[in-house]
Amino acid sequence: MILITGANGFVGLSLCAALAHSGKTVIAAMRHTSPDSVPNITNVQISTLAADTDWQHSLQGCDAVVHLAARVHVMTDTAADPLTEFRRVNVDGTLNLARQAIAVGVRRFIFISSIKVNGETTCLGQAFAVNDVPGPQDPYSISKYEAEQGLRKLAEETGLEVVIIRSPLVYGRGVRANFLSMMRWLKWGVPLPFGAIHNKRSLVALDNLVDLIITCIDHPIAANQTFLVSDGEDLSTTELLRRMANALGRPARLIPVPVFLLEVGAALLGRRDMAQRLCGSLQIDISKARTLLGWKPPVSVDESLAKTARHFLQL
Numbered sequence: 001m002i003l004i005t006g007a008n009g010f011v012g013l014s015l016c017a018a019l020a021h022s023g024k025t026v027i028a029a030m031r032h033t034s035p036d037s038v039p040n041i042t043n044v045q046i047s048t049l050a051a052d053t054d055w056q057h058s059l060q061g062c063d064a065v066v067h068l069a070a071r072v073h074v075m076t077d078t079a080a081d082p083l084t085e086f087r088r089v090n091v092d093g094t095l096n097l098a099r100q101a102i103a104v105g106v107r108r109f110i111f112i113s114s115i116k117v118n119g120e121t122t123c124l125g126q127a128f129a130v131n132d133v134p135g136p137q138d139p140y141s142i143s144k145y146e147a148e149q150g151l152r153k154l155a156e157e158t159g160l161e162v163v164i165i166r167s168p169l170v171y172g173r174g175v176r177a178n179f180l181s182m183m184r185w186l187k188w189g190v191p192l193p194f195g196a197i198h199n200k201r202s203l204v205a206l207d208n209l210v211d212l213i214i215t216c217i218d219h220p221i222a223a224n225q226t227f228l229v230s231d232g233e234d235l236s237t238t239e240l241l242r243r244m245a246n247a248l249g250r251p252a253r254l255i256p257v258p259v260f261l262l263e264v265g266a267a268l269l270g271r272r273d274m275a276q277r278l279c280g281s282l283q284i285d286i287s288k289a290r291t292l293l294g295w296k297p298p299v300s301v302d303e304s305l306a307k308t309a310r311h312f313l314q315l
Contacts, residue, residue: 002063002217003101004016005066007026010172011209012030014207014210015066015214016041020038020041024040027044027058027062028041028042028043029044029058030044049097051092053093055101066110070089090147091147094147098154106160107160110162110217113147114141115128115228116137117134120135120137121280121282122283127285128228148226155224161223163216164225165226166227168203168229170206173312175206183308186248189251193254194257199279199281201280202282202283208229209229212293216293225292227286228289231299234283234284241254244309248309249309262279263275
């Protein structure tokens, strides 16, 4: 039996469905439950993720936990002290869940972290690797790194098998935020000034992330390891837009504006962070997962973009 937190989120829904389809019994923890309608999945309501959340009923009989729930990174944080709020949920809430899991005999705890623990950008052609010195730079990534450290300490003290997966941006059917906006712009034929960006960024398709998580639930060698995940093919912003437009069956109307002009414009608008994501590189080395687990992304970038586009066009 497997407890999935954040089960009604973007990744959680697909993970629960895939596990249930494979015959696993799933306890799906979420803020708001709906009547159980999927075989092998039992929904439980967990209203908060904090140091005092009671998980005992949800954890009974579970052999593994996949912890997806978190206070997520947001562009504009209204909290008076963002780091304290991120720590309250992502550190204190995570370690509370892990301690209660240990108390009832859970064998393995899989923590979905973020590539932002490694840092925000890489030099072109130089990918983040698992053994790099961490470089979290914002409250969200700091809280994720501190949760990783706390989980490793618990593993050393108790024998709990901890697996950490650091993920970049995840896309797939039902994706929202900036990726959804990008698809809308392309569908509407909006001219975009992103035709001359020669960076490289790693993304991960929803199906590929779910596959690695499932691999790590039972793989004996995954215990007490950290893995980075991606599709295994890095794209420039320009390439991503062109290939997404192709998947949507639309022309990509991309204007080749020089990168330095985009950066100047973003700075004038107070959006340096946006320019960094559009123009900077963030590459990920997934060789550890390939070598240690024998894992490779089962779905290609173009297949994943096509699936994402089909779902979007049906909305």
